[in-house]
Structures are given as structure tokens and as C-alpha cells.
Amino acid sequence: MADYAEITYAVADRIATVTLNRPEARNGYTIRMADELGAAMDRADRDEDVRVVVLTGAGRDFCVGADLSQGGFDFDPATGPDAAWQEPAGRCSKRIFTMNKPVIAALHGAAVGGGVTITLSCDYRLASEDSRFGFVFTRRGIYPEGASAWFLPRLVGMGTALDWMISGRVFTAAEALEKGLVHKVLPAGTVLDAAYELAGEIVATTAPVSVAVTRQLLYRMASAESPFPVHDLDSKLIGGLGANPDAVEGVMSFLQKRPPAFGMRVDKDLPGYLPWLEK
Ligand SMILES: C/C=C/C(=O)SCCNC(=O)CCNC(=O)[C@H](O)C(C)(C)COP(=O)(O)OP(=O)(O)OC[C@H]1O[C@@H](n2cnc3c(N)ncnc32)[C@H](O)[C@@H]1OP(=O)(O)O
Numbered sequence: 001m002a003d004y005a006e007i008t009y010a011v012a013d014r015i016a017t018v019t020l021n022r023p024e025a026r027n028g029y030t031i032r033m034a035d036e037l038g039a040a041m042d043r044a045d046r047d048e049d050v051r052v053v054v055l056t057g058a059g060r061d062f063c064v065g066a067d068l069s070q071g072g073f074d075f076d077p078a079t080g081p082d083a084a085w086q087e088p089a090g091r092c093s094k095r096i097f098t099m100n101k102p103v104i105a106a107l108h109g110a111a112v113g114g115g116v117t118i119t120l121s122c123d124y125r126l127a128s129e130d131s132r133f134g135f136v137f138t139r140r141g142i143y144p145e146g147a148s149a150w151f152l153p154r155l156v157g158m159g160t161a162l163d164w165m166i167s168g169r170v171f172t173a174a175e176a177l178e179k180g181l182v183h184k185v186l187p188a189g190t191v192l193d194a195a196y197e198l199a200g201e202i203v204a205t206t207a208p209v210s211v212a213v214t215r216q217l218l219y220r221m222a223s224a225e226s227p228f229p230v231h232d233l234d235s236k237l238i239g240g241l242g243a244n245p246d247a248v249e250g251v252m253s254f255l256q257k258r259p260p261a262f263g264m265r266v267d268k269d270l271p272g273y274l275p276w277l278e279k
Pocket residue numbers: 026028029064065066067068069088089110112113114115132134136137140142145170
């Protein structure tokens with residue numbers, strides 16, 4: 001699409017592909033890229049033809065983090081940012097977190113600094129066996145942003161998060177898989193195909209509103225102190241979703257041994273969709 005300079009956006013088979021597109025700079029992250037990524041996620045979320053987003057990078061790397069050759073502040077360092085300013089990785093991380101649709105990150109080469117923190121709010125991380133990861137921030141004298149202090153311990157446990165974030169060392173796809181940062185490691189050159197296969201399965205078999213509610217609930221309840229609030233919410237959600245036509249379709253398609261034909265809309269007018277989950 002002509003309206004982006006540092007990413008590309010394409011839709012096929014109900015899957016939006018968002019590609020970081022500065023291969024000459026190893027997809028070094030810029031303020032502009034952050035803004036374009038946020039806009040692309042917005043667009044995919046609003047597009048009724050899109051069910052799943054695949055996030056990937058052009059060239060040999062996913063993303064080497066902030067492009068260190070570019071300077072980088074979009075505020076005056078002498079006065080600091082105003083209260084509304086959102087740091088660049090957070091702009092994307094936050095937008096992905098509030099998506100109604102799952103996001104699959106297909107990673108290869110370096111996924112380092114902001115290049116890994118922007119994937120932490122994605123629902124899946126698939127990695128090529130040549131991937132390397134690193135929360136290198138302490139080595140640059142800065143801080144791991146993109147809300148990684150919230151996401152990373154939940155994904156890999158506090159011990160591993162402390163190790164990776166304090167040491168800043170670069171580690172392999174095998175270590176990322178062992179600790180739970182990535183869901184799968186794929187042979188070189190096959191990670192994007194694997195992402196499309198997974199996305200296609202989600203498109204073909206799941207109800208959009210169920211997916212939206214389920215992913216938000218998992219995140220929101222991850223910090224609950226006991227199962228009691230989750231039991232209460234479950235009752236509201238099951239009651240609401242039961243009134244949704246997709247619940248009828250999900251059961252009928254199973255009984256009639258045919259593929260489901262779910263509705264495409266996910267919005268606050270649908271029974272079972274709880275807009276307050278977005279807060
Ligand atoms: C909001 C976001 C904030 C942040 O992301 S802060 C963190 C910013 N990112 C980094 O600090 C990563 C720095 N890079 C590295 O640690 C390593 O590189 C890698 C692990 C990514 C890759 O290692 P290897 O494959 O051995 O490559 P190489 O020999 O270190 O570098 C090859 C060329 O790539 C350039 N490069 C790598 N990362 C960046 C970057 N982030 N910004 C600008 N250039 C980068 C180098 O400088 C060099 O260039 P030349 O060949 O011309 O000497």
C-alpha cells in the first residue's frame with residue numbers, strides 16, 4: 001500500500017500481513033515505523049474482512065530494535081515528554097494488546113531490543129531456527145520498554161525475565177523455546193508459512209467474538225488473586241455469548257458435521273462482547 005513508508009500492509013484469505021520494511025537497516029525501529037505499525041493494527045482491527053494478523057519483517061532480520069543511527073527522541077530531551085507521550089515500542093505493544101483479533105509474530109534473524117518487546121503482546125511468537133533474541137537495554141544504558149516488565153515475567157517466569165533483562169545477552173531460538181518465549185521453532189525459511197497455516201486454522205475453525213473475549217479475559221485474569229472473580233466473569237460471558245448467533249452456529253456446525261460459517265463482526269453491539277474488557 002502506498003500510504004506507508006516503513007511497513008507494508010496486505011490482506012489475503014482474511015489474514016492481514018504487516019511487514020516491517022526497512023531491510024536495508026535490518027528493520028531498525030523508528031518513530032515513523034512505530035506510528036505506522038499502530039495505524040496498521042488499527043486498520044486490521046477495524047476491517048471486517050480480517051480475522052488474524054501476521055507480523056513479520058522483510059529481509060534477513062525481524063528487527064534489530066531502535067535504529068541507533070537515527071537519533072530518536074520525538075520530544076525535547078531537555079524538558080522531557082508531556083504526560084500523553086507514549087514511548088515508541090509501547091505505541092505498538094499497547095495497540096496489539098487491545099486488539100480484538102489474534103496477532104502472530106513470525107520471527108527470523110535478529111529480534112532484539114524493541115524488535116522483541118513489540119512482539120510480547122502478540123498472541124503467538126513463531127521463530128525461525130536462525131532467530132536471535134535479546135533484551136539488550138541494560139547494555140545500551142536504557143530501559144526495557146513496551147510494557148515488557150509486565151509481559152515478560154508472565155511469559156517466562158521472573159527468574160528468566162531477570163536474567164535476560166539484567167544481562168541483556170543475546171540468546172538463541174532454542175533457549176527462547178525452552179523458556180517459553182516462543183511457541184515453536186521452525187526450519188529456516190519456513191516460519192512465514194507456519195504462521196499462515198496457524199492463521200488459516202484460526203480463520204477456518206473459530207468464532208471471532210469468542211476469540212476476542214477469550215484473549216482479553218486470559219490477559220485480564222492473569223493477575224487475579226483467586227479464581228473467584230474469574231468464576232463470576234465466566235458466568236456473565238457464557239450468558240452473553242450464548243445469545244450470540246455464533247454460539248448457535250458453533251454447535252450446529254459440529255452436529256451437522258460441516259465447517260462453521262461464523263459472522264465476521266466483533267463489536268460492542270454483539271451479545272457477549274464486553275467493551276469494558278478493553279479498558
Ligand atoms: C523503542 C526501542 C528501543 C530499542 O530497541 S533500544 C535497543 C536497540 N538495539 C540494539 O541495541 C541492538 C544492537 N545490535 C546488536 O546487538 C547486534 O547488532 C545484533 C545482535 C542485532 C546482531 O548481531 P550481528 O549479526 O553479529 O551483527 P553486528 O556485526 O553486531 O552488526 C551488523 C551491522 O548491523 C548494525 N546494527 C545492528 N543493530 C543496529 C541498530 N539497532 N541500529 C543501527 N544499526 C544496527 C551494526 O551497527 C552493524 O553495522 P556495520 O556493518 O555498518 O558496522
